[in-house]
Amino acid sequence: MKLTSRFFIRLVFLSALLMQGFFTIATATAAPTNQLNALRTWPSPNNTRVVLEFLHKPSYKIHYLKYPDRLVIDLESTSMAVDLSKIKHTGPLVNNLRESASKSKNSYRVVVDLNKASQAKIFVLPKAKPYGHRLVVDLPHNQLSTETEIKPKQPAQGRNIIIAIDAGHGGDDPGALGRYSYEKKITLQIAKRLLKKINHQVGMSAFLIREGDYFVGLHQRTAIARKGEADFLVSIHADGFTSARPRGASVLVLSKRRATTEQGRWMENNEAHSELIGGAGKMMQGSSNLPYLQKMVLDMSMGNSMAVGYKVGYRVVQELKKVTPLHQAAPVHASLAVLKSPDIPSILVEAGFITNRTEERLLNQAAHQNKITNAVFNGIYKHFAQSPPQNTLFAQKKRVIKHTVRSGESLSILAERYSVSLNSLKTYNNLSSSSLLVDQVLNIPPNYKLAIPPEPPKQFVRTQQPPRVHRVTRGEALSVIAAEYNTTTETLKTFNHLRSTSLRVGQKINIPGSYVKTPVVRAASVHKVGRGEALSVIADQYGTTTDTLKSFN
Ligand SMILES: [Zn+2]
Structure with missing residues (x-):
């Protein structure tokens, strides 16, 4: 027994030695199992996101270095398929991205040179079309960049109704994928058109929650809307589905109930995924832990914003119906985080299906984007023209x-x-x-037509006036006569060799011949340009200037 056990111990020891040796050899000779395929940077106003994309799930370690500030990422058993020197547009925080000598032979080291210290938030994302496994490094800018200040233009009288426009997705979150386009790009294009449209409307102003190609967390989106003191939030999206058949636009509104339709449920799940991509990693928290009164107040204001959201949503659906097929004939109830702002009524517009061939083509067309934009604008406008918030210009006009x-x-x-x-x-x-x-x-009745129509071009007609004689009547002064004939007192004095301006009744005053320029209010007309016709020639023909034509057209 004693002997056997000693032998057994020796055997275990020996095999342990052997195994250790074996594994040492294995790690020294085996090729790296993972590969870094891409590296992207998404600078946004408040944060820079660095995304590293891999063949497999990455295994990594990070540490920080000072003087100068650096973030060091060690990627285990990873080979390189990216040229880091080619990565540009790193934003205000990241100075440079480079490769560095790593501590072990098979690991790969990426150094992020920073202009200022920043504590990164790091998380791994599973493979999701169109990307592979990702390591996401979020670097907050801290006080580095001044926060985007949102100052809507405000007239002295009633204030503007402020609309926050949210372009869905962005950065490493492409949204739904079409055959050749990404949802994130279409949403931003439509959002920018809507911004222009709203800012052109007297009594309304708008701002964008996302201005470029970067991701903004869903709760951050509503926070930005609140900071901009928005009266309303509209989130622009394009639908995607696993099959190419579904098409049409729809509008989603917040509901405290669970989603009423399959589509709403699908959206909820999809959004949960998107929120993970956003890095916040937590869904809207239940309000069960709030004190009773606070919860009640929250519920009440939630009720009001939901009602407004539904009303606007309903109007937008009516407008969309005129320009595109509908996927849902009425606003769809969904419990989405981006809509869950208790104090700001909001809607989410799905402009159409990017996964449908016809609609993908349309969604990429400026003309169709404008139609969608106008429909969304009209829906919002009509609601607020009828039910304007207090102290707004719209409320004043409604009186x-x-x-x-x-x-x-x-x-x-x-x-x-x-x-x-x-x-x-x-x-x-x-x-x-x-x-x-x-x-x-x-x-x-209240006047909803607050938009200022473009002024018709000012046109003048030049007419030649022959010299005439004016006979002075009782009480007529020289200045009055001068005004009547479009001339000056001085001209009349010289022309008639008068020493003073005093006149007698019946006196003859010679009026010099002149050219008279009279403004003509003519309805705007359309001119078809002929071959070789210059703008100045056309301007002359219509008695206007090239500048007027340029700005008018
Ligand atoms: Zn979307």
Whole structure:
């Protein structure tokens, strides 16, 4: 027994030695098992994301170095298929990305040279189309870059209604994939068009939550909207599906219930995934741990924003119906984090299916993007024109004006003066006929037409005036006569050899011949350019200037 056990111990010891030797040899000779295939940087205003893409799930270690600040990433058993020197556009924080001597033969070392110390948030993402396994390094800029200041333009009277526009996805999160395009690009293009459209509307202004190709966490998106004091948040997306068949646009609104449709549920799951990509890694927390009163207040304001969200969503669906097929004929209820801002009503617009061939082509076209943009704008605009938030210019314009009819005023004159239709004026005042009585009081309906129409080009007609003779009547001064003939007192004095400006009744005043420039208000017309026609020639023909034509067109 004693002998046997000693032998056994020796055997174990020997085999341990052998095994150790074997493994030493194995690690020294085996090729690296993983490969770094790509490295991307996504600088955003507040943070720089560095994404390393691998063949397999990466195994890594990091540490920081000071003087200068560096982040060192050691990748175990990894070979290199990227030229780090070719990586540009690293943003304000990352100075350089380079390879460095690693401690062991098979590991690979990436050094991130920083302009300022930054504590990275690092996480691994599984393979997801179009990317492989990823190591995501989020480097916050801290005080380095001044936060993007959102200062919507505000008129002195009623304030503007502020719309936060959120372009879905971005950076290493491409969103849904079409055959040749990514959702993140289309969402940003439509968002930018909507921004322009809203900012062109008097009484409204907008800002973008994501301005470039970088990812913004879902909760951060609503935080940015809140910081910009948005009255409303619209998130722009394009749908994707596993088959090419589904098509059409839809609008999603927040619901406290679970998603009411399959699509809503799918969106929820998809968004959870997107949130992981965003690095926050946590879903909207339940409010069960909030004190009772606080929870109730939250629920109440949530109720109000949800109601507004639904109303706007409904209007946007009605508008989208005019320009594109619908995937869902009514707003879809979903419990999405991007919509879950308790104080800002919001909707999520799915502009169409990028996975549908026809719609992918359309979604990439400027003309179609404009149609979607206009539909979204009209839906939002119509809601706020009817139910404007307090203290806004829209609220001021909505106030009913009372008008007391004076002699000579007709219904059509008043309709034109207040920019309302004749019919709306009649129905608003329950009038059966168009005849008005002096001192009759009319209610002028709210005027939604706040947009300033482009001014027609100013046109002048030059007419030649022959010399004439003017006979002075009682009380007429030389300055009055000068004004009547579009000339000056001085000109008349010299032309008539007058020593003073005093005149007598019946005196003859010679009026010199002149060119008179009279402005003509002509309806804007369309001119078809002929061969070899210059803009200056056309301008002359219509009595306008090249500059006017340039800005007008
Ligand atoms: Zn999306």
